[in-house]
Amino acid sequence: MKEKLVLIGNGMAGVRTIEELLKIAPDKYEITVFGAEPYGNYNRIMLSPVLAGDKTIDEIMINDLQWYQDNGITLHAGKEVVSIDRKERKVIADDGTEAEYDRLLLATGSNPFILPVPGNDLDGVIGFRDIQDVESMLEAARKHKHAVVIGGGLLGLEAANGLMLQGMSVTVIHLMDTLMERQLDEPAAKMLQKELEDKGLHFLMGAETEAIIGHDRVEKVRLKDGTEIYADLVVMAVGIRPNIELAKKAGIHVERGIVVNDTLQTFDPRIYAVGECVQHRGQTYGLVAPLFEMAKVCANHLAMMGIGRYEGSVTSTKLKVTGIDLFSAGDFIGDENTEELVFQDAARGVYRKLVLENNRIKGVVMYGDTIDGSWYFDLMRDGTDITDFRESILFGQAHLGDSGHGEANRVANMDDSAEICGCNGVCKGDIIKAITDKKLFTLEEVRAHTKASSSCGSCTGLVEAILASTVGGDYSVAPHLKPVCGCTDKTHDEVKAAIRDLELKSVREVMDKLEWKNEDGCAKCRPALNYYVIATWPKEGLDDYQSRFINERVHANIQKDGTYSVIPRMWGGGTTPDELRAIADVAEKFNVRTVHVTGGQRIALYGLKKEQLPVVWKEFNKRGMVSGHAYGKALRTVKTCVGKEWCRFGTQDSTHIGIELEKMTWGSWTPHKFKMAASGCPRNCAEATIKDFGVVCVDSGYELHIGGNGGIKVRATDLLCTVKTEEEVLEYCAAFMQLYREDAHYLERTAPWVERVGLTYIKERLIDDEEGRKELAERFRYSQQFAQDDPWAERAEGADAHEFTPIKKVG
Amino acid sequence: MTDHDWIEIGVLDDIPRLGARIVERSEGDIAVFRTADDEVFAVRDKCPHKGGPLSQGIVSGKVVTCPLHNWNIQLDNGEAVAPDEGCAATYPVRLEGDRIFLSLTPNEGCPNT
Numbered sequence: 065m066k067e068k069l070v071l072i073g074n075g076m077a078g079v080r081t082i083e084e085l086l087k088i089a090p091d092k093y094e095i096t097v098f099g100a101e102p103y104g105n106y107n108r109i110m111l112s113p114v115l116a117g118d119k120t121i122d123e124i125m126i127n128d129l130q131w132y133q134d135n136g137i138t139l140h141a142g143k144e145v146v147s148i149d150r151k152e153r154k155v156i157a158d159d160g161t162e163a164e165y166d167r168l169l170l171a172t173g174s175n176p177f178i179l180p181v182p183g184n185d186l187d188g189v190i191g192f193r194d195i196q197d198v199e200s201m202l203e204a205a206r207k208h209k210h211a212v213v214i215g216g217g218l219l220g221l222e223a224a225n226g227l228m229l230q231g232m233s234v235t236v237i238h239l240m241d242t243l244m245e246r247q248l249d250e251p252a253a254k255m256l257q258k259e260l261e262d263k264g265l266h267f268l269m270g271a272e273t274e275a276i277i278g279h280d281r282v283e284k285v286r287l288k289d290g291t292e293i294y295a296d297l298v299v300m301a302v303g304i305r306p307n308i309e310l311a312k313k314a315g316i317h318v319e320r321g322i323v324v325n326d327t328l329q330t331f332d333p334r335i336y337a338v339g340e341c342v343q344h345r346g347q348t349y350g351l352v353a354p355l356f357e358m359a360k361v362c363a364n365h366l367a368m369m370g371i372g373r374y375e376g377s378v379t380s381t382k383l384k385v386t387g388i389d390l391f392s393a394g395d396f397i398g399d400e401n402t403e404e405l406v407f408q409d410a411a412r413g414v415y416r417k418l419v420l421e422n423n424r425i426k427g428v429v430m431y432g433d434t435i436d437g438s439w440y441f442d443l444m445r446d447g448t449d450i451t452d453f454r455e456s457i458l459f460g461q462a463h464l465g466d467s468g469h470g471e472a473n474r475v476a477n478m479d480d481s482a483e484i485c486g487c488n489g490v491c492k493g494d495i496i497k498a499i500t501d502k503k504l505f506t507l508e509e510v511r512a513h514t515k516a517s518s519s520c521g522s523c524t525g526l527v528e529a530i531l532a533s534t535v536g537g538d539y540s541v542a543p544h545l546k547p548v549c550g551c552t553d554k555t556h557d558e559v560k561a562a563i564r565d566l567e568l569k570s571v572r573e574v575m576d577k578l579e580w581k582n583e584d585g586c587a588k589c590r591p592a593l594n595y596y597v598i599a600t601w602p603k604e605g606l607d608d609y610q611s612r613f614i615n616e617r618v619h620a621n622i623q624k625d626g627t628y629s630v631i632p633r634m635w636g637g638g639t640t641p642d643e644l645r646a647i648a649d650v651a652e653k654f655n656v657r658t659v660h661v662t663g664g665q666r667i668a669l670y671g672l673k674k675e676q677l678p679v680v681w682k683e684f685n686k687r688g689m690v691s692g693h694a695y696g697k698a699l700r701t702v703k704t705c706v707g708k709e710w711c712r713f714g715t716q717d718s719t720h721i722g723i724e725l726e727k728m729t730w731g732s733w734t735p736h737k738f739k740m741a742a743s744g745c746p747r748n749c750a751e752a753t754i755k756d757f758g759v760v761c762v763d764s765g766y767e768l769h770i771g772g773n774g775g776i777k778v779r780a781t782d783l784l785c786t787v788k789t790e791e792e793v794l795e796y797c798a799a800f801m802q803l804y805r806e807d808a809h810y811l812e813r814t815a816p817w818v819e820r821v822g823l824t825y826i827k828e829r830l831i832d833d834e835e836g837r838k839e840l841a842e843r844f845r846y847s848q849q850f851a852q853d854d855p856w857a858e859r860a861e862g863a864d865a866h867e868f869t870p871i872k873k874v875g
Numbered sequence: 876m877t878d879h880d881w882i883e884i885g886v887l888d889d890i891p892r893l894g895a896r897i898v899e900r901s902e903g904d905i906a907v908f909r910t911a912d913d914e915v916f917a918v919r920d921k922c923p924h925k926g927g928p929l930s931q932g933i934v935s936g937k938v939v940t941c942p943l944h945n946w947n948i949q950l951d952n953g954e955a956v957a958p959d960e961g962c963a964a965t966y967p968v969r970l971e972g973d974r975i976f977l978s979l980t981p982n983e984g985c986p987n988t
């Protein structure tokens with residue numbers, strides 16, 4: 065017999081919880097839903113665009129009645145629950161309908177706060193909360209002229225804008241001197257007010273409402289100073305109050321909201337609560353993103369999986385008024401311990417303020433150009449130390465270069481046919497269609513359905529912007545600490561610590577000890593775990609073959625047609641007639657279709673069949689050539705220029721240092737691929753300043769550069785230090801690589817890693833702490849003892865033979 | 876299905892756990908998978924997305940992740956895991972002790988292209 069789950073409140077948080085629950089435990093409960101509103105479940109946020117005439121009610125339905133039927137859910141739409149009988153475990157609705165529960169979920173949302181002034185119950189005085197309110201407003205707009213909105217916050221301004229677009233003359237009455245004072249500082253608020261006035265709204269600032277006057281219907285609003293304003297419609301948008309009456313009556317502990325713990329459980333263990341009606345760690349929320357986070361955790365506990373905690377949310381604000389771009393998050397006012405960075409370009413109507421404490425972002429306000437909002441928000445949430453790019457941070461992320469995208473892309477002005485994701489060929493129209501047809505809400509969902517932003521990720525900002533303009537808000541909740549994947553709630557750092565502290569030496573052991581939700585993990589976590597195991601335990605760790613991506617399993621790169629490419633190492637980018645002859649011979653012998661000089665100073669052969677690989681390798685081995693690891697999350701190439709030996713400007717032997725670096729580091733596994741280069745002078749012909757580790761020779765020695773990237777997002781290196789001898793170059797390189805191997809998350813390249821932990825931290829570990837540096841280098845060399853076997857040689861000798869032969873040939 | 880359909884292709888230990896081998900055919904290869912608990916499944920070695928060789932993917936549970944663009948294909952029915960849509964033909968497999976028998980007549984449901 066299924067257990068019975070009853071949901072009170074057919075709104076955004078409650079139904080989201082049910083959706084999450086159906087995903088993980090579809091058959092656990094017989095579900096009954098009570099909703100006071102007579103519809104399915106709709107996207108409340110989009111009421112503003114409905115009012116503004118940009119959307120219809122139909123377009124904002126998330127789940128229609130059919131959905132409830134399809135999922136076997138009993139919906140009592142239009143029935144308000146009036147009491148909960150906790151002893152008998154049943155709920156009773158206003159029409160007498162009863163439903164028993166084993167578990168009860170409260171998601172009653174909140175109510176608009178109605179000012180306690182005379183006349184507040186007149187016809188034409190409403191809040192802005194549900195479809196009915198919007199319908200009243202639309203009707204008023206058809207019949208009447210004058211509207212007054214009380215409250216110049218987010219909701220009030222969206223209501224005012226919508227009513228204006230419906231043809232009413234609108235006055236906003238606001239108690240404070242600036243608009244949206246909880247979300248904006250004064251300069252931004254003034255810019256906003258000016259822009260809204262230009263659009264045609266009227267404002268009365270610092271104005272307190274005294275009474276609403278009228279006979280049957282509202283006629284005027286009177287202020288404390290005696291001013292009277294004509295009004296055929298008054299919208300109260302002065303705040304919301306968690307809807308806790310029902311819970312309170314049932315004796316459930318409430319304060320400002322229904323009090324819940326980190327598993328969203330109320331004081332009655334059978335009763336859970338989510339959404340705006342709850343109070344968690346003293347906090348109540350009025351935005352969707354945190355509610356969706358709650359929904360996820362709550363569903364998990366309802367499914368009896370018992371993992372996951374809700375630990376509170378950091379929220380950000382956007383205003384859904386077309387043509388107005390504003391963003392704010394965190395504490396943007398600051399205090400005596402904080403400092404401010406401000407950028408203002410009045411002509412372009414752009415304003416940005418960051419509030420910093422100890423070089424970490426505490427709050428952000430942006431006006432006019434908000435493309436970098438999510439970047440600042442991420443930095444804030446991650447507590448990143450921004451010291452190293454403080455002088456340029458206000459210019460945003462785009463100046464760091466992302467292969468020419470960035471600012472140029474203005475989503476709103478784009479055609480539906482504009483290509484957003486260059487990797488997967490996804491256009492703006494495709495994304496919008498998927499969002500509306502499939503009812504997508506989060507970046508992750510858009511990625512899964514359209515593939516946009518799922519490959520190189522450089523279009524993520526654009527996809528987020530499209531999402532925001534289509535569903536009205538950025539729901540992409542990246543919880544403060546991201547789990548490795550859906551198989552666990554543990555973060556990369558927690559997993560790494562466990563592998564070290566609990567001495568876990570195989571992928572299987574890690575998944576068992578850390579209670580992985582999916583027995584075998586998935587294609588995302590297993591390669592990560594395998595890397596962590598072998599990087600932590602180079603000698604004893606079990607390298608789990610089946611947890612490696614095909615390229616690392618067969619030591620070649622898979623191509624689109626299922627054939628493979630083979631790239632032998634060319635030490636330091638140099639070669640010899642013998643090696644070239646070997647390559648030519650192999651290419652001829654195996655009829656290789658394409659021979660290509662790679663971007664990494666070596667030569668690749670394309671189009672080999674899997675079963676040919678061992679023979680090809682044997683051939684190369686015989687001629688003294690080994691695997692180039694062009695396929696691995698591993699040391700790739702070390703590019704060099706000819707340096708002092710030939711070049712008239714060369715200051716040191718860059719070719720030699722390149723070869724030494726490659727000899728020392730080849731075969732090592734790293735969190736992501738690792739590339740190096742050495743140039744003979746600052747002309748830098750080997751492009752060492754866009755490599756993970758680069759050496760630029762100078763007259764006095766060697767400049768060591770770190771954290772560069774030439775790929776999706778170009779990042780020039782940071783200068784680590786200058787050293788005098790080749791030995792030091794090698795030691796610093798080994799230490800840097802080891803620090804990266806131990807510290808970074810799997811699939812995090814040095815560039816984002818350096819940006820995450822900060823150059824200062826890396827300098828502390830490698831320069832200030834000499835002893836520590838030597839130990840790191842030592843650990844690197846130790847681990848290399850177990851890594852420097854040519855994988856081609858082993859397989860040419862017959863290792864993993866099953867990988868290269870069919871089990872059977874037929875026909 | 877008639878009996879002479881079945882061909883013996885090898886024994887369980889020929890396939891690594893959470894791995895696959897292929898049966899090579901002129902009409903197109905068939906990937907034979909072995910799960911962690913020694914179930915064996917046979918799927919056309921051609922991803923419904925762009926034809927990637929499924930035999931080369933990472934196996935977890937009863938799902939293989941295509942090596943080319945990470946679609947997840949269910950081994951028991953050949954269907955792509957939502958939100959991706961498409962399916963690859965599957966083939967009947969029978970175990971006798973540790974001997975593996977495969978039928979070359981695909982199960983109904985997915986197109987065998």
Ligand code: SRM
Pocket residue numbers: 621622623629631660661662663664665666667668692694700701737739754755772773774775776777813
């Ligand atoms: C073979 C080669 C292209 C060529 O024919 O020249 C190549 C081929 C691939 N690159 Fe590359 N990259 C090659 C040089 C580069 C370079 C140039 C360089 O190394 O100086 C870059 C920019 C430098 C850099 O990495 O910072 C480069 C930046 C990328 C990126 C973006 C990485 C980033 O962090 O932004 C990817 C995607 C990824 O790794 O996720 C990528 C991924 C790939 C993959 C692995 C795509 C894939 O997943 O299948 C391609 C494998 C094809 C294959 O089977 O060989 N490749 N790739 C080059 C091999 C060099 C070598 O000798 O090993």
Ligand SMILES: Cc1cc2nc3c(=O)[nH]c(=O)nc-3n(C[C@H](O)[C@H](O)[C@H](O)COP(=O)(O)OP(=O)(O)OC[C@H]3O[C@@H](n4cnc5c(N)ncnc54)[C@H](O)[C@@H]3O)c2cc1C
Pocket residue numbers: 072073074075076077078098099100101108109110111112143144145146171172173174192193194219222307310338339340341349350351352353355382384536537
């Ligand atoms: C106009 C507008 C614009 C908004 N814009 C944004 C935005 O841009 N970004 C953002 O993040 N958030 C926005 N919000 C806030 C967001 O909509 C809410 O945070 C969210 O809807 C709250 O979800 P909930 O499930 O807690 O409450 P609700 O969605 O309000 O659901 C509660 C439901 O419970 C029902 N109910 C209550 N009591 C009972 C009972 N006793 N029996 C049966 N049913 C009952 C109510 O009728 C209601 O349908 C906006 C809100 C409004 C009104």
Ligand code: SF4
Pocket residue numbers: none
């Ligand atoms: S080789 Fe690199 S740049 Fe060229 S198509 Fe492949 S991933 Fe893209």
Ligand code: FES
Pocket residue numbers: 922923924925926927941942943944945946
């Ligand atoms: S071919 Fe399999 S995912 Fe693209």
